[in-house]
Amino acid sequence: MFSRDVWKEIFEAIQKNKLRTFLTGFTVALGIFIFVTLFGMGNGLNNTFMKFFSNDATNIFRLYPTQTTLPYAGFKAKRQIEFENGDLDDIIKEFGPLIEYITPRIRRSALVTYKDKSDNYSNLGVGPGMQTAEQTIIMKGRYINTNDIRKKLKYAVIGRMVEKDIFKGDDALGKYIDLDGSVFKVIGVFQDDGGDNEERNIFIPFTTRQLLEGNNDKIGQITLAFNEAIGYSGAMKFQGQLDDFIRQKKQISAKDSGGIRLENVADDLKRNQQFAGVLKIIISAIAFVVIISGIIGISNIMVFVVKERTKEIGIRKAMGATPRIITSTILLESVFITAIFGFTGMVLGIIVLNLIEGKVLEEDYFITNPSINIGTAVFVTILLVICGTLAAYIPARKAAKIKPIVALRDE
Secondary structure, three states: OOOHHHHHHHHHHHHHOHHHHHHHHHHHHHHHHHHHHHHHHHHHHHHHHHHHHHOOOOOEEEEEEOEOOOOEOOEOOOOEOOEEHHHHHHHHHHHHHHEEEEEEEEEEEEEEEEOOEEEEEEEEEEOOOHHHHOOOEEEEEOOOOHHHHHHOOOEEEEEHHHHHHHHOOOOOOOOEEEEOOEEEEEEEEEEOOOOOOHHHEEEEEHHHHHHHOOOOOEEOEEEEEEOHHHHHHHHHHHHHHHHHHHHHHHOOOOOOOOOEEEEEHHHHHHHHHHHHHHHHHHHHHHHHHHHHHHHHHHHHHHHHHHHHOHHHHHHHHHOOOOHHHHHHHHHHHHHHHHHHHHHHHHHHHHHHHHHOOOOOOHHHHOOOOOOOOHHHHHHHHHHHHHHHHHHHHHHHHHHHOOOHHHHHHOO
Protein backbone atom coordinates (compact mmCIF):
# COMPACT_ATOMS: atom_id res chain seq x y z
CA MET A 1 0.00 0.00 0.00
CA PHE A 2 1.26 3.49 -0.86
CA SER A 3 2.45 5.47 2.15
CA ARG A 4 3.26 9.14 1.69
CA ASP A 5 5.31 9.20 4.90
CA VAL A 6 7.46 6.27 3.79
CA TRP A 7 8.23 7.89 0.43
CA LYS A 8 8.92 11.22 2.12
CA GLU A 9 11.39 9.47 4.37
CA ILE A 10 13.04 7.76 1.38
CA PHE A 11 13.51 11.02 -0.52
CA GLU A 12 14.86 12.75 2.59
CA ALA A 13 17.37 9.91 3.05
CA ILE A 14 18.42 10.20 -0.59
CA GLN A 15 18.75 13.98 -0.26
CA LYS A 16 20.94 13.70 2.82
CA ASN A 17 23.14 10.99 1.32
CA LYS A 18 23.69 12.13 -2.25
CA LEU A 19 27.14 10.58 -2.64
CA ARG A 20 26.04 7.22 -1.30
CA THR A 21 22.96 7.26 -3.53
CA PHE A 22 25.08 8.15 -6.55
CA LEU A 23 27.60 5.38 -5.87
CA THR A 24 24.84 2.81 -5.48
CA GLY A 25 23.06 3.97 -8.62
CA PHE A 26 26.24 4.33 -10.65
CA THR A 27 27.18 0.71 -9.94
CA VAL A 28 23.79 -0.43 -11.21
CA ALA A 29 23.74 1.85 -14.27
CA LEU A 30 27.28 0.92 -15.27
CA GLY A 31 26.54 -2.81 -14.98
CA ILE A 32 23.45 -2.58 -17.18
CA PHE A 33 25.14 -0.22 -19.64
CA ILE A 34 28.09 -2.58 -20.13
CA PHE A 35 25.78 -5.59 -20.48
CA VAL A 36 23.59 -3.92 -23.11
CA THR A 37 26.52 -2.66 -25.19
CA LEU A 38 28.50 -5.92 -25.01
CA PHE A 39 25.44 -8.03 -25.82
CA GLY A 40 24.62 -5.69 -28.71
CA MET A 41 28.18 -6.01 -30.06
CA GLY A 42 27.81 -9.79 -29.97
CA ASN A 43 24.63 -9.53 -32.03
CA GLY A 44 26.42 -7.15 -34.40
CA LEU A 45 29.17 -9.70 -34.96
CA ASN A 46 26.58 -12.36 -35.76
CA ASN A 47 24.87 -9.92 -38.14
CA THR A 48 28.14 -9.54 -40.04
CA PHE A 49 28.43 -13.28 -40.64
CA MET A 50 24.80 -13.50 -41.72
CA LYS A 51 25.14 -10.49 -44.02
CA PHE A 52 28.25 -11.92 -45.64
CA PHE A 53 26.52 -15.18 -46.54
CA SER A 54 23.03 -13.78 -47.26
CA ASN A 55 24.28 -12.06 -50.43
CA ASP A 56 24.46 -15.44 -52.17
CA ALA A 57 22.55 -18.70 -52.00
CA THR A 58 23.82 -21.04 -49.28
CA ASN A 59 23.00 -24.43 -50.85
CA ILE A 60 25.85 -24.26 -53.35
CA PHE A 61 29.25 -25.74 -54.09
CA ARG A 62 31.91 -23.78 -55.93
CA LEU A 63 34.58 -25.77 -57.74
CA TYR A 64 37.88 -24.09 -58.68
CA PRO A 65 40.59 -25.71 -60.83
CA THR A 66 44.09 -25.36 -59.37
CA GLN A 67 47.55 -26.84 -59.85
CA THR A 68 48.30 -30.36 -58.70
CA THR A 69 51.00 -30.83 -56.08
CA LEU A 70 51.70 -34.54 -56.64
CA PRO A 71 52.55 -36.59 -59.74
CA TYR A 72 49.81 -39.07 -60.62
CA ALA A 73 48.88 -41.51 -63.41
CA GLY A 74 51.87 -40.49 -65.53
CA PHE A 75 51.31 -36.76 -65.07
CA LYS A 76 53.87 -34.55 -63.39
CA ALA A 77 53.18 -32.32 -60.40
CA LYS A 78 52.20 -28.68 -60.91
CA ARG A 79 49.81 -29.59 -63.71
CA GLN A 80 47.13 -26.92 -64.18
CA ILE A 81 43.67 -28.48 -64.13
CA GLU A 82 41.06 -27.03 -66.49
CA PHE A 83 37.28 -27.39 -66.53
CA GLU A 84 35.40 -27.80 -69.78
CA ASN A 85 31.77 -27.72 -70.94
CA GLY A 86 31.72 -31.52 -70.96
CA ASP A 87 32.37 -31.52 -67.20
CA LEU A 88 28.99 -29.84 -66.66
CA ASP A 89 27.20 -32.58 -68.61
CA ASP A 90 29.10 -35.36 -66.82
CA ILE A 91 28.29 -33.93 -63.37
CA ILE A 92 24.59 -33.68 -64.25
CA LYS A 93 24.63 -37.24 -65.63
CA GLU A 94 26.27 -38.59 -62.47
CA PHE A 95 24.40 -36.60 -59.79
CA GLY A 96 21.27 -35.35 -61.58
CA PRO A 97 18.67 -35.97 -58.77
CA LEU A 98 20.83 -34.11 -56.24
CA ILE A 99 21.31 -31.00 -58.38
CA GLU A 100 18.97 -28.00 -58.69
CA TYR A 101 21.10 -26.18 -61.25
CA ILE A 102 24.69 -25.90 -62.43
CA THR A 103 26.44 -23.00 -64.10
CA PRO A 104 29.99 -22.11 -65.14
CA ARG A 105 31.63 -18.78 -64.48
CA ILE A 106 34.36 -17.22 -66.58
CA ARG A 107 35.60 -13.94 -65.12
CA ARG A 108 37.38 -11.36 -67.23
CA SER A 109 38.07 -7.62 -67.03
CA ALA A 110 37.52 -5.37 -70.01
CA LEU A 111 37.08 -1.77 -71.10
CA VAL A 112 33.39 -0.97 -71.53
CA THR A 113 32.38 2.01 -73.67
CA TYR A 114 29.09 3.76 -74.34
CA LYS A 115 29.32 6.82 -76.58
CA ASP A 116 32.10 8.96 -75.05
CA LYS A 117 32.00 7.28 -71.63
CA SER A 118 34.16 4.30 -70.74
CA ASP A 119 35.58 2.41 -67.77
CA ASN A 120 36.97 -1.00 -66.84
CA TYR A 121 34.53 -3.55 -65.43
CA SER A 122 34.55 -7.24 -64.58
CA ASN A 123 32.47 -9.27 -67.01
CA LEU A 124 31.39 -12.79 -66.16
CA GLY A 125 30.44 -15.48 -68.64
CA VAL A 126 27.67 -17.39 -66.86
CA GLY A 127 24.60 -19.55 -67.30
CA PRO A 128 21.00 -18.83 -66.15
CA GLY A 129 21.58 -20.49 -62.76
CA MET A 130 24.01 -17.78 -61.69
CA GLN A 131 21.10 -15.41 -61.08
CA THR A 132 19.87 -17.67 -58.27
CA ALA A 133 23.36 -18.43 -56.98
CA GLU A 134 24.25 -14.73 -56.69
CA GLN A 135 20.69 -13.75 -55.70
CA THR A 136 20.79 -11.14 -58.43
CA ILE A 137 17.76 -8.82 -58.46
CA ILE A 138 16.67 -7.73 -61.93
CA MET A 139 15.58 -4.08 -61.87
CA LYS A 140 14.52 -3.99 -65.51
CA GLY A 141 14.75 -6.27 -68.49
CA ARG A 142 15.80 -9.87 -67.94
CA TYR A 143 18.69 -12.17 -67.11
CA ILE A 144 20.67 -14.53 -69.37
CA ASN A 145 18.53 -17.51 -70.50
CA THR A 146 19.17 -20.89 -72.16
CA ASN A 147 18.42 -19.53 -75.63
CA ASP A 148 21.15 -16.89 -75.21
CA ILE A 149 23.55 -19.69 -74.23
CA ARG A 150 22.58 -21.96 -77.11
CA LYS A 151 22.82 -19.22 -79.78
CA LYS A 152 25.90 -17.56 -78.24
CA LEU A 153 24.20 -14.17 -78.38
CA LYS A 154 26.00 -10.94 -77.58
CA TYR A 155 23.69 -9.92 -74.78
CA ALA A 156 24.75 -8.25 -71.52
CA VAL A 157 23.11 -7.79 -68.12
CA ILE A 158 24.78 -4.84 -66.41
CA GLY A 159 24.89 -3.77 -62.79
CA ARG A 160 23.12 -0.69 -61.46
CA MET A 161 26.43 1.12 -60.93
CA VAL A 162 27.55 0.38 -64.50
CA GLU A 163 24.40 2.07 -65.78
CA LYS A 164 24.96 4.99 -63.43
CA ASP A 165 28.65 5.37 -64.34
CA ILE A 166 28.63 5.24 -68.12
CA PHE A 167 25.02 5.96 -69.12
CA LYS A 168 24.80 9.09 -66.95
CA GLY A 169 21.03 9.02 -66.41
CA ASP A 170 20.09 7.36 -69.71
CA ASP A 171 18.07 4.17 -69.69
CA ALA A 172 20.57 1.42 -70.56
CA LEU A 173 17.95 -1.15 -71.56
CA GLY A 174 18.12 -1.89 -75.28
CA LYS A 175 21.27 0.19 -75.76
CA TYR A 176 24.55 -1.16 -77.19
CA ILE A 177 27.89 -1.11 -75.42
CA ASP A 178 31.38 -1.89 -76.63
CA LEU A 179 32.90 -4.60 -74.44
CA ASP A 180 36.58 -5.01 -75.24
CA GLY A 181 36.01 -4.47 -78.97
CA SER A 182 32.74 -6.43 -79.29
CA VAL A 183 29.27 -4.87 -79.36
CA PHE A 184 26.75 -6.17 -76.83
CA LYS A 185 23.09 -5.32 -76.38
CA VAL A 186 22.00 -4.50 -72.82
CA ILE A 187 19.03 -6.77 -72.03
CA GLY A 188 18.86 -6.20 -68.28
CA VAL A 189 19.98 -4.08 -65.35
CA PHE A 190 20.43 -5.66 -61.92
CA GLN A 191 21.06 -4.71 -58.34
CA ASP A 192 22.78 -6.76 -55.65
CA ASP A 193 22.62 -6.60 -51.85
CA GLY A 194 26.36 -7.19 -51.86
CA GLY A 195 26.87 -3.48 -52.57
CA ASP A 196 28.35 -1.22 -55.21
CA ASN A 197 31.25 -3.51 -56.12
CA GLU A 198 28.87 -6.33 -57.02
CA GLU A 199 26.79 -3.87 -59.05
CA ARG A 200 29.81 -2.99 -61.18
CA ASN A 201 29.79 -6.46 -62.77
CA ILE A 202 28.47 -7.39 -66.21
CA PHE A 203 26.99 -10.82 -67.00
CA ILE A 204 27.15 -12.32 -70.51
CA PRO A 205 26.42 -15.86 -71.82
CA PHE A 206 29.40 -18.10 -71.07
CA THR A 207 29.25 -19.55 -74.59
CA THR A 208 29.63 -16.03 -75.98
CA ARG A 209 32.72 -15.49 -73.85
CA GLN A 210 34.13 -18.78 -75.16
CA LEU A 211 33.33 -17.67 -78.73
CA LEU A 212 35.28 -14.44 -78.24
CA GLU A 213 38.25 -16.45 -76.99
CA GLY A 214 38.61 -18.61 -80.09
CA ASN A 215 35.42 -20.65 -79.71
CA ASN A 216 36.97 -22.85 -77.00
CA ASP A 217 35.08 -24.81 -74.35
CA LYS A 218 37.14 -23.83 -71.31
CA ILE A 219 35.41 -22.61 -68.14
CA GLY A 220 36.97 -21.05 -65.09
CA GLN A 221 34.75 -22.12 -62.23
CA ILE A 222 31.70 -24.33 -61.69
CA THR A 223 28.88 -23.30 -59.37
CA LEU A 224 26.47 -26.06 -58.43
CA ALA A 225 23.32 -25.86 -56.28
CA PHE A 226 22.30 -29.01 -54.45
CA ASN A 227 18.75 -29.95 -53.51
CA GLU A 228 18.12 -28.48 -50.05
CA ALA A 229 15.96 -31.50 -49.19
CA ILE A 230 19.11 -33.60 -48.67
CA GLY A 231 19.94 -31.49 -45.59
CA TYR A 232 23.32 -30.62 -44.13
CA SER A 233 24.53 -34.22 -43.66
CA GLY A 234 23.43 -35.10 -47.19
CA ALA A 235 25.27 -32.06 -48.53
CA MET A 236 28.48 -33.12 -46.77
CA LYS A 237 28.18 -36.62 -48.24
CA PHE A 238 27.49 -35.17 -51.70
CA GLN A 239 30.56 -32.93 -51.35
CA GLY A 240 32.78 -35.95 -50.80
CA GLN A 241 31.26 -37.83 -53.73
CA LEU A 242 31.61 -34.84 -56.04
CA ASP A 243 35.24 -34.33 -55.02
CA ASP A 244 36.03 -37.99 -55.72
CA PHE A 245 34.24 -37.85 -59.08
CA ILE A 246 36.14 -34.79 -60.31
CA ARG A 247 39.47 -36.19 -59.13
CA GLN A 248 38.90 -39.46 -60.98
CA LYS A 249 37.77 -37.63 -64.13
CA LYS A 250 40.74 -35.25 -64.12
CA GLN A 251 43.18 -37.92 -62.87
CA ILE A 252 44.13 -36.20 -59.64
CA SER A 253 45.44 -38.17 -56.68
CA ALA A 254 43.05 -38.49 -53.76
CA LYS A 255 46.00 -37.50 -51.55
CA ASP A 256 46.70 -34.33 -53.53
CA SER A 257 45.83 -31.13 -51.67
CA GLY A 258 45.72 -29.31 -55.01
CA GLY A 259 44.14 -29.96 -58.37
CA ILE A 260 40.69 -28.75 -57.38
CA ARG A 261 39.25 -26.70 -54.56
CA LEU A 262 35.68 -27.38 -53.55
CA GLU A 263 33.99 -24.69 -51.48
CA ASN A 264 30.82 -25.69 -49.61
CA VAL A 265 28.99 -22.46 -48.78
CA ALA A 266 26.56 -24.26 -46.45
CA ASP A 267 29.44 -25.74 -44.45
CA ASP A 268 31.26 -22.39 -44.33
CA LEU A 269 28.06 -20.73 -43.11
CA LYS A 270 27.51 -23.32 -40.38
CA ARG A 271 31.10 -23.09 -39.12
CA ASN A 272 31.02 -19.31 -39.10
CA GLN A 273 27.67 -19.32 -37.31
CA GLN A 274 29.15 -21.66 -34.69
CA PHE A 275 32.17 -19.38 -34.32
CA ALA A 276 29.93 -16.32 -34.01
CA GLY A 277 27.77 -18.19 -31.51
CA VAL A 278 30.78 -19.06 -29.34
CA LEU A 279 31.95 -15.43 -29.42
CA LYS A 280 28.46 -14.28 -28.48
CA ILE A 281 28.40 -16.71 -25.53
CA ILE A 282 31.80 -15.43 -24.38
CA ILE A 283 30.66 -11.81 -24.68
CA SER A 284 27.41 -12.62 -22.85
CA ALA A 285 29.38 -14.40 -20.09
CA ILE A 286 31.58 -11.32 -19.66
CA ALA A 287 28.47 -9.16 -19.55
CA PHE A 288 26.91 -11.36 -16.86
CA VAL A 289 30.12 -11.22 -14.83
CA VAL A 290 29.76 -7.44 -14.95
CA ILE A 291 26.16 -7.82 -13.72
CA ILE A 292 27.30 -10.05 -10.85
CA SER A 293 29.99 -7.51 -9.99
CA GLY A 294 27.27 -4.88 -9.89
CA ILE A 295 25.20 -7.00 -7.50
CA ILE A 296 28.21 -7.49 -5.23
CA GLY A 297 28.84 -3.76 -5.35
CA ILE A 298 25.23 -3.04 -4.39
CA SER A 299 25.49 -5.52 -1.51
CA ASN A 300 28.66 -3.91 -0.17
CA ILE A 301 27.22 -0.41 -0.43
CA MET A 302 23.98 -1.47 1.28
CA VAL A 303 25.95 -2.97 4.16
CA PHE A 304 27.65 0.39 4.59
CA VAL A 305 24.32 2.23 4.21
CA VAL A 306 22.60 0.18 6.89
CA LYS A 307 25.58 0.52 9.20
CA GLU A 308 25.53 4.28 8.67
CA ARG A 309 21.84 4.44 9.56
CA THR A 310 22.00 2.18 12.65
CA LYS A 311 21.33 5.05 15.08
CA GLU A 312 18.48 6.31 12.92
CA ILE A 313 16.98 2.82 12.93
CA GLY A 314 17.29 2.70 16.74
CA ILE A 315 15.39 6.00 17.07
CA ARG A 316 12.61 4.74 14.78
CA LYS A 317 12.31 1.50 16.75
CA ALA A 318 12.18 3.45 20.00
CA MET A 319 9.28 5.42 18.50
CA GLY A 320 7.37 2.22 17.72
CA ALA A 321 8.50 1.19 14.23
CA THR A 322 8.42 -2.57 13.76
CA PRO A 323 11.28 -4.59 12.19
CA ARG A 324 8.99 -5.27 9.20
CA ILE A 325 8.43 -1.55 8.55
CA ILE A 326 12.13 -0.75 8.86
CA THR A 327 13.14 -3.60 6.54
CA SER A 328 10.50 -2.76 3.93
CA THR A 329 11.51 0.94 3.96
CA ILE A 330 15.17 0.14 3.32
CA LEU A 331 14.25 -2.38 0.61
CA LEU A 332 11.88 0.08 -1.06
CA GLU A 333 14.63 2.66 -1.13
CA SER A 334 16.98 0.09 -2.66
CA VAL A 335 14.41 -0.90 -5.30
CA PHE A 336 13.75 2.75 -6.16
CA ILE A 337 17.44 3.62 -6.60
CA THR A 338 18.38 0.48 -8.53
CA ALA A 339 15.32 0.71 -10.79
CA ILE A 340 15.89 4.38 -11.69
CA PHE A 341 19.59 3.98 -12.35
CA GLY A 342 19.17 0.52 -13.89
CA PHE A 343 16.74 1.70 -16.55
CA THR A 344 18.86 4.81 -17.08
CA GLY A 345 21.87 2.59 -17.84
CA MET A 346 19.71 0.42 -20.12
CA VAL A 347 18.44 3.42 -22.10
CA LEU A 348 21.96 4.88 -22.42
CA GLY A 349 23.25 1.53 -23.67
CA ILE A 350 20.51 1.31 -26.32
CA ILE A 351 21.19 4.91 -27.37
CA VAL A 352 24.90 4.15 -27.80
CA LEU A 353 24.11 1.08 -29.92
CA ASN A 354 21.79 3.14 -32.10
CA LEU A 355 24.42 5.86 -32.52
CA ILE A 356 27.01 3.40 -33.82
CA GLU A 357 24.71 1.65 -36.29
CA GLY A 358 25.69 1.60 -39.95
CA LYS A 359 29.33 1.33 -41.04
CA VAL A 360 31.08 2.87 -38.02
CA LEU A 361 32.28 -0.53 -36.72
CA GLU A 362 31.53 -2.74 -39.72
CA GLU A 363 34.57 -1.84 -41.81
CA ASP A 364 37.19 -2.07 -39.05
CA TYR A 365 35.75 -4.56 -36.55
CA PHE A 366 33.20 -6.59 -38.57
CA ILE A 367 30.33 -5.54 -36.31
CA THR A 368 27.17 -4.78 -38.29
CA ASN A 369 24.22 -2.92 -36.75
CA PRO A 370 24.83 -3.89 -33.09
CA SER A 371 21.54 -4.13 -31.24
CA ILE A 372 19.74 -5.84 -28.37
CA ASN A 373 16.19 -7.05 -28.05
CA ILE A 374 14.27 -4.63 -25.81
CA GLY A 375 12.71 -7.54 -23.95
CA THR A 376 16.15 -8.96 -23.13
CA ALA A 377 17.41 -5.57 -21.91
CA VAL A 378 14.33 -5.02 -19.72
CA PHE A 379 14.53 -8.57 -18.31
CA VAL A 380 18.19 -8.19 -17.31
CA THR A 381 17.51 -4.78 -15.79
CA ILE A 382 14.62 -6.13 -13.72
CA LEU A 383 16.78 -9.12 -12.74
CA LEU A 384 19.50 -6.78 -11.49
CA VAL A 385 16.93 -4.77 -9.53
CA ILE A 386 15.62 -7.96 -7.90
CA CYS A 387 19.12 -9.21 -7.13
CA GLY A 388 20.07 -5.79 -5.76
CA THR A 389 17.02 -5.88 -3.52
CA LEU A 390 17.93 -9.35 -2.25
CA ALA A 391 21.46 -8.12 -1.63
CA ALA A 392 20.06 -5.32 0.51
CA TYR A 393 17.66 -7.58 2.40
CA ILE A 394 20.21 -9.37 4.58
CA PRO A 395 21.87 -6.25 6.07
CA ALA A 396 18.44 -4.55 6.37
CA ARG A 397 16.95 -7.52 8.17
CA LYS A 398 19.96 -7.73 10.48
CA ALA A 399 19.74 -4.05 11.37
CA ALA A 400 16.00 -4.27 12.02
CA LYS A 401 16.60 -6.89 14.68
CA ILE A 402 18.99 -4.68 16.71
CA LYS A 403 17.54 -3.55 20.00
CA PRO A 404 16.86 0.22 20.20
CA ILE A 405 19.23 0.76 23.15
CA VAL A 406 22.09 -0.95 21.29
CA ALA A 407 21.39 0.98 18.08
CA LEU A 408 21.32 4.33 19.93
CA ARG A 409 24.77 3.61 21.41
CA ASP A 410 26.24 2.99 17.92
CA GLU A 411 28.96 5.44 16.91
